[in-house]
Amino acid sequence: MTDTxxxxxxxxxxxxxxxxxxxxIAALTSNPGCARRGVMDAAGVDKDSxxxxxxxxxxxxxxxxxxxxGNVFEAQVKAEGCAELITLLRDRLGLAVPEVAYDDLEVVAGNEGRELRHARTRRLIARALESGEGTLFDHPLLRLDIAGQAAYLEPDVIAFQFEGRFHIIEIKSFAVIDGQAEPEQVAAAARQSAVYVLALxxxxxxLGHDPGRVSHEVFLVCPENFSNRPTxxxxxxxxxxxxxxxxxxRLTRIDTILDALPDDLSFEPGEDLAEAxxxxxxxxxxxCxxxxxxxxxxxxxxxxxxxTGALGRSVRDDLGGVDSVGTALALADGSLDPSADLAETAAQLRTAARLRSEALDGAA
Amino acid sequence: MSTAPDVLEARITELRAAVRRAVSGGDRRAARELRAELRQAESDWDDAVLGEGAGGLSGADALEAGPEEAVHVRDTGSSGLGRGEAARPSGAGSAELSVVGDTRASGSSRRGMLPVREQVHQALTLLGAPAAPKLIGSVYSAFFPGEVAGTRLTSLRRDEERSFRTAPYARPYYLCAALTADLLAPARGMLTVSTWPLEQRIAGPLSPRTDFLTAAIRVAEHAGRGGARPAASVQRLLWRFASNIPGAATGTVGTVDPADLMEAARAELDVHREADARQRARAAERARAQLDDAERLFGSRLRAMRRAAGDGRAGGPGPAPGGPTASVRSATHGEDER
Known part of the structure; x- marks a missing residue:
């Protein structure tokens, strides 16, 4: 892992x-098959540039x-020692009244250094694990090893200790209306929270404790219906x-991808960049x-x-094995003879082509 | 006292124009005399409109003043802008005058007659606990005439610290930081008053909650005084507290009985008080032993902890010049004692 x-x-x-x-990190998981993204992310290349x-x-x-x-809503929920959040947790989880401790880990004595914040996060969480002290930990700075490189996670979450178990609380500003929220947003939030759960x-x-003490259940705090009240x-x-x-x-096995690449490959900006x-x-x-x-x-x-991927993931999956749109069209109109493993796909394509021409003839 | 406010207001306007003329004409002596008259007229106006002892403008006074007077205060506040301007063109011409203009201008924005620091002081005195600027703003606008200028609050603590460091204890009180219990560093975004006991200014893990409950009790006490039904803005403030304290919201949504709120807040406060007080006392003890005067008020930062006080501590948070290892080591001081 480190030799790469x-x-x-x-x-x-x-x-x-x-x-x-x-x-x-969450984006990585949404397209695991992409070697380009895998390599670039593992190397920490500035993709934007x-x-x-x-x-x-x-x-x-x-x-x-x-x-x-998002910031305004988060500030509201966390105002006055997380007053609204504590109310919510008492309501929903039966959090005991004495459990109100709040530790702010965003700044350590006016210093925002990452090593410092991480050290403090570790210390407080270790203490919480041993003595059960502490309830809400705001903005813990976590670390995750990715392809041999320690990545700090700038978290927008609260780690919450409840009866010896830790939960991640993610505050998001999209509304939950009548118990329903936009599925895409929820999925994105779930992917992000999962990263925090894993890092925690x-x-x-x-720290030598059971990782199972971090719950796989995260709490999503969102505005309820059309109000600003959190739920x-x-x-x-x-x-x-x-x-x-x-x-x-898979990322840590990035060396297999690297082996297949030329030895002098570099993503340094320059004339050869496009080639690379x-x-x-x-x-x-x-x-994407x-x-x-x-x-x-x-x-x-x-x-x-x-x-075919440019047409969407489902199209690519339906056309399994057919890589390009041109091949697919050729198979459909019969100008290309399918190989044995594509026979079934080709038959379906021909059927689709026949149906389409019939429909168009009927319309004319 | 006997003069009607309207007459006084006309006179104030007149005098202001006269001061401006004198200043631009370069007649400093006349300007000084006129200004003295102007101040007298303003103080007469204060007495006429707000009653005796309006200079202090205690919470109860301001409450009794009611909405009508509050409007008046805002009115003169807006003309007070002119006061600041009157002083400004003087520039270097009259250093003395511009100093007055400076201190006055801070309070003479549209939002009220008082300088921001005094507004904040009043709100904090009412709350009796460290508070974030947002809460200070809503408490002030609920109980006092006018509003706290939010933009001025951001630099307030830094200004106070600078003032204290150049001339320690020159002011009767300073608005300063709450100290985190573990590192005795300034707690983010919390304001306190320097005259409070150190214990009250410590922010331990339980303190945000106890401060919240203390503030709730104080606000409810204040709102319940007089027996009349609290104004809408006060109701909103009470509701903000009550909705987050178990058993406090007894009536219909949005209305709060101050007595119920007080009782519920006291009940919850009893649960946390002891543990919190212990943490606070320990931290305060350490603060007294380890910190110098300025640090006791404004908190010790990791950076430049043992360095000369002059190297721009007031410059706000920033990366530590000392490497991370040094900072980590100093970060651990006192941590175990929690």
């Missing part, structure tokens, strides 16, 4: 590594309004955890747009070579 580090440093080409955050250099700067980012809204479990392990929803993140663990295990990026296979899907800085470049590439 020099290779990864070379890939990055002299620039300091970019740290992962829960967002990037690479994409910009290639002429595919991503024009978006998170909306400033969304960020402000690793920390427990390092808490338990969220089971076991599936996300499983994906994440698998993906992280093309040398690593990507697996573009439209969902939401999470990956390289998405515009990969989309362009996928469209140029007519990859």
């Amino acid at each position: 580090a020099p290779d990864l440093d070379r890939l990055r080409g002299g620039t300091p590594p970019r740290n992962h955050d829960a967002r990037t 690479v994409a910009r250099h290639l002429g595919f700067a991503s024009p978006f980012g998170q909306s400033q309004f969304a960020i402000t809204r 479990r690793r920390l427990m392990g390092e 808490a929803t338990p969220l089971d993140v076991r599936p996300q955890l499983a994906v994440l663990e698998r993906q992280l295990a 990026v093309r040398a690593v296979d990507a697996r573009y899907a439209p969902d 747009m939401a999470s990956c800085e390289m998405a515009f470049y990969c989309r362009d590439e996928a469209r140029a070579c007519g990859a």
Whole structure:
């Protein structure tokens, strides 16, 4: 795991590594098959600047309004020693009245250094594990080893100790209306929380305690209905955890991908950058747009070579084995004879083509 | 006292114009005399409108003043802007005058007559516990005339610290930081008053809650005084407390009986009080032993802990110049004692 580090440093080409955050780690799990993203993330390459250099700067980012809204809601929930949050937890979980301790780990004595914050997080959590002291830990700074590189997770969560078990509380500003929230948002929150759960479990392990003391159930605190009142929803993140663990295990085997790459490959900005990026296979899907800085470049590439993935993940899965749109069309109109393993797909494509022409004839 | 406020107001306006003329004309002596007259007129106005002893403007006075007077206060507040301006053009011409203009201007924004630090002091005195600027703002606007300018609050603590370090104990009170119980560092975003006992200014793990409950009791006490039904803004404030204290919200949603709130808050406070007091006392003891005067008020930061006081401590939080290892070591001091 550590012997890939020099290779990864070379890939990055002299620039300091970019740290992962829960967002990037969560994004990794949404497209595990993408070698390009895997390699670049493992090396801590600044994908944004690479994409910009290639002429595919991503024009978006998170909306400033969304960020402000999120911060305001979080501040409201956490005001006066998390008064609203404590009320919620008492209501929903029967948190005992004496359990109100609140430790702010965001700043250590006016200092925001990461090592310092992490050291303090460790100390307080170790103490909580041993003596049960402490209830709410705001902004713990956690660490996760990713491809041999320690990534600090800038967390926007509260670790919450309840009857000897730790839970992650994630405060999000999208509304839960009549018990329902936007599934995409919830899924994204679950993926992010899973990263924190995993990092907290690793920390427990390092401290010599049972990682199982971190619950797989996280609490999502969101505004209720159309009001600003917070509500808490338990969220089971076991599936996300499983994906994440698998993906992280896969990430540490990044050396196998590296072995297949030329020895002098580097993503340093320069004339050879495009060449270097093309040398690593990507697996573009439209969902990449939401999470990956390289998405515009990969989309362009996928469209140029007519990859079926550009039409969406389900299309690619339906056309299993047929890589390009051109091949699919040729199979459909019978101009290309399918090999044995594609016979079934080809038959379905022909049926689809026949149905389509019939429908169009009927309309005419 | 006998003069009607309207007459006084006209006179104040007149005098202000005269001061400005004198200053721009370079006649400093006349300006000084006129200003003295102006101050007298303003204080007469205070007496006429707000009653005796309005300079202190205690909470009860302000409450009795009621909404009508509150409007008046805002009115003169807005013309008070002129007061600040009057002093400003003087620039270097009259250093003395510009100093007055400076201190006055802080309070003479539209939001009320008092300087921000006094507004904050009043709100904090009412609350009796360390509080975040947001709570201070809502308490002030609920019980006192005018509003606290939120933007001025951000630099307040730093200004106070600077003032204390240049001339220690020159002011009767300072608005200072709450100290975290473990590291005796300034707690984020909490304001306190320097005249409070050190224990009251310590923020341990339980303190946010006990402070919240203490504040609830004090606010309810204050609101319940007089027996009349509290104003809408006070009700909103009470509800904010009551909705987060078990057993406090007895009536319909949004209305709170101050007596019920007080009782519920006291009941919960009894649960936490002892443990919290213990932590506070221990931390306060350490603070007395380890910190110098300024640090006791404004907290010790990890960076530059043993360095010269002059190296811009007031510059706000920033990365420690001493490496992380040094900081980690000093971060552990006192941690075990918690």
